[in-house]
């Protein structure tokens with residue numbers, strides 16, 4: 001539901017949906033029309049269709065258990081790289097990287113200011129960086145991923161950078177380059 005949609009818009013749908021379909025099995029058994037009806041008004045209806053097919057696939061082929069491995073998750077309908085990483089990390093505490101718009105921006109600013117997150121080749125490199133800086137233990141990676149997302153949402157946003165109160169300012173290449181440029185201009 002959160003793909004391309006904000007939490008504030010999703011939250012009521014989310015609770016109603018879970019009340020109506022409290023398990024993957026119940027979702028899988030439900031007619032497609034009922035699933036679409038519960039999704040009605042939320043938009044991007046391919047997500048509902050994919051989620052329904054996903055539930056049926058997991059019940060039929062996966063013994064009813066959603067996989068924790070990001071590669072296995074990616075093989076399911078409607079699950080892209082970010083969703084697979086987020087589910088693996090946040091639901092299962094697997095050691096999995098994830099890069100959404102906010103995380104891509106933060107990683108680029110901190111580690112590789114020349115990379116442009118909107119360019120596919122650069123985004124691939126940012127995924128590599130996300131994997132490279134991931135802590136070794138899954139539960140710590142969970143915290144790390146949450147922190148990166150919060151940093152992008154609250155401190156290092158698309159519109160403003162709060163560098164003076166940023167917890168990673170000492171190692172941020174964007175910040176270091178700006179301070180060096182300021183010093184040399186004096």
Ligand code: SF4
Nearest residue numbers: 156163166169172175
């Ligand atoms: S120091 Fe500034 S540019 Fe670097 S991550 Fe923090 S807010 Fe973003």
